[in-house]
Amino acid sequence: MTKRCPLCGLGRLFRRWFLVKERCPRCNFPLERIEGHWIGAVGMNTVVSFGSMLATIVVGFAVTHPDPPIGTLLVVTLLVALLVPLLFFPFSRTLWSAIDLAMRPPHPDDDIDPDWIPPGRLSR
Numbered sequence: 443m444t445k446r447c448p449l450c451g452l453g454r455l456f457r458r459w460f461l462v463k464e465r466c467p468r469c470n471f472p473l474e475r476i477e478g479h480w481i482g483a484v485g486m487n488t489v490v491s492f493g494s495m496l497a498t499i500v501v502g503f504a505v506t507h508p509d510p511p512i513g514t515l516l517v518v519t520l521l522v523a524l525l526v527p528l529l530f531f532p533f534s535r536t537l538w539s540a541i542d543l544a545m546r547p548p549h550p551d552d553d554i555d556p557d558w559i560p561p562g563r564l565s566r
C-alpha cells in the first residue's frame with residue numbers, strides 16, 4: 443500500500459504515476475514476474491473501484507434519505523468511478539506484486555540479488 447518493493451521495501455518503483463519500472467533498482471526484483479502478471483492488479487483495482495462506487499451510492503442514499511438528490515448522487519458516483527481507478531493504480535500494482543511474492547517465493551530465474559532473499563525462501 444506504500445508503493446514499495448515487496449522484497450526489499452525500496453520506494454521509487456515508478457517512473458511516472460502509471461509507469462512502473464521493470465525491476466526494483468535495489469534488489470532487482472522483477473515487478474512483472476510472468477506474462478499476464480498485472481491481471482491480478484487490474485482485478486484488485488476493479489474490485490476497489492466498484493466497491494467505492496457502491497459505498498458512494500449507499501452512503502449517499504442513507505445520508506439524504508428520504509429525498510435523495512439522484513442527479514448529484516449520479517455525478518458524484520461517476521467522479522468516483524473515474525478517479526478511484528486512476529488514484530489506486532500504482533497501489534494495486536505493488537500490492538499485487540506483494541501478494542504474488544507471498545504466493546510464489548523468489549525463483550532463481552527471477553535473477554534477484556541473493557542478499558535480499560530471506561533464508562529458505564528460494565523456490566526451486
Ligand SMILES: [Zn+2]
Nearest residue numbers: 447450466469
Ligand atoms: Zn527491491
